[in-house]
Every structure is written in C-alpha cells, then in structure tokens.
Amino acid sequence: MVGYASVKITRRGRLNVGNATLQNSISSSSVAVPPGWSITQSISEFGNTIATDNPDLSAFKRDGGKIIIWHGLSDQLIFPQGTVDYYRRVLRTMGGPANTESFARLFLASGAQHCASAAGPAPATGQPLAALVRWVEHGKAPTVIPGATIDPTTGVVTDTRPICLYPEFARYSGHGSTTQASSFVCA
Numbered sequence: 001m002v003g004y005a006s007v008k009i010t011r012r013g014r015l016n017v018g019n020a021t022l023q024n025s026i027s028s029s030s031v032a033v034p035p036g037w038s039i040t041q042s043i044s045e046f047g048n049t050i051a052t053d054n055p056d057l058s059a060f061k062r063d064g065g066k067i068i069i070w071h072g073l074s075d076q077l078i079f080p081q082g083t084v085d086y087y088r089r090v091l092r093t094m095g096g097p098a099n100t101e102s103f104a105r106l107f108l109a110s111g112a113q114h115c116a117s118a119a120g121p122a123p124a125t126g127q128p129l130a131a132l133v134r135w136v137e138h139g140k141a142p143t144v145i146p147g148a149t150i151d152p153t154t155g156v157v158t159d160t161r162p163i164c165l166y167p168e169f170a171r172y173s174g175h176g177s178t179t180q181a182s183s184f185v186c187a
Helices: 025-030 039-050 058-062 080-094 127-138
Strands: 007-009 014-017 020-023 067-072 104-109 144-150 157-164 170-172 184-186
Touching: 067 080, 067 127, 080 104, 127 144, 157 170, 157 184
Parallel strands: 067 104
Antiparallel strands: 007 014, 014 020, 104 157, 144 157, 170 184
16 A cells, blocks of 8 residues: 655646645536636635535435445555545434445455455455445345456456455455355355
C-alpha cells in the first residue's frame, strides 16, 4: 500500500500528493468554476451537491434507495480508511448494521487498487451493478461480490475471490486452489 506524507493544492488547481500529482476534479472537470477559485471555494459552493461526508442517509433510505459501496484496500488515489470511517458513521447514524444493510452495503477488496485489480481481485466486470440490480428488482441483497484479478498485459483472469460484505473478508478454507473463489469463505 502506498502512503503519502503531504497533500496540497497548487495555484493551478492540481492536487499534489507526495510524489504523485492528481488532477483536482472538483475544479477542473466535474463542475465549471471561475478561474482562480480555491478548493475551499469549490467545496463551499458545490459541497451540498457532490460531497460524500454526510452519514445521514435517511431520505435516501425513505425513498427506497439502495447503494453498494466498494473500495480497494490498496487504492493509491483515495485512501480506503476514509470510506470505512464514513460507513461506520453511516452505521451509527442509521441505527446499526441491520438498519443500514437494508439499503447500504460496503465491500472491501483486499489488494485492489483504484477501480482495478492489482495484488488482489477487484469486483469482476459488471458485478457491482448486477448485484445492485438483483437487490433492487428481486430483493436479493448481496453478501458477496465476485472478484477477479486480471493480468493487465493479457487481459486474462488469473484468480478469483469473493469480495465479502463488511466487516468480513475472504479467508482461505484450507482446501483447493488459492486462485479460485470456491476455496474461500467470508469470515
């Protein structure tokens, strides 16, 4: 996992994180903002629309919303602990796991980087959306999302593993291939 010691916003709206430079999407591509705006001004203006820090999802739940959140634990761009902390606040605000899991579920992918497999599997192509559709249309809430590690040079799936409902993780059962999801259980 990559860790960064410093974070700063440059005058040109770029986010410098350690040795990596990431484009500041709030001020450059997600919304149109006047030249010269700071990240603070952007957050103040657009935070109510695009921010993800409010753990009170009561209106979303009341309106019948369902959400699947997944995060790679080796994400080099967005630190996964922020997602875990947010979900824990949602759990507290919404009345615990039973109330929250009726409409919002978190899945953590060990070894997955930002939206992709790496040392470990990420959700297999189309699986989070398929799970959400099954949940919304058939009432079948996901407890596992199928994961796959894909060789970036060949596009070949090199291993599969279940991505388990938080707080569980895939554990090797002690039998079978360590590259096959069937050899793992959520615990």
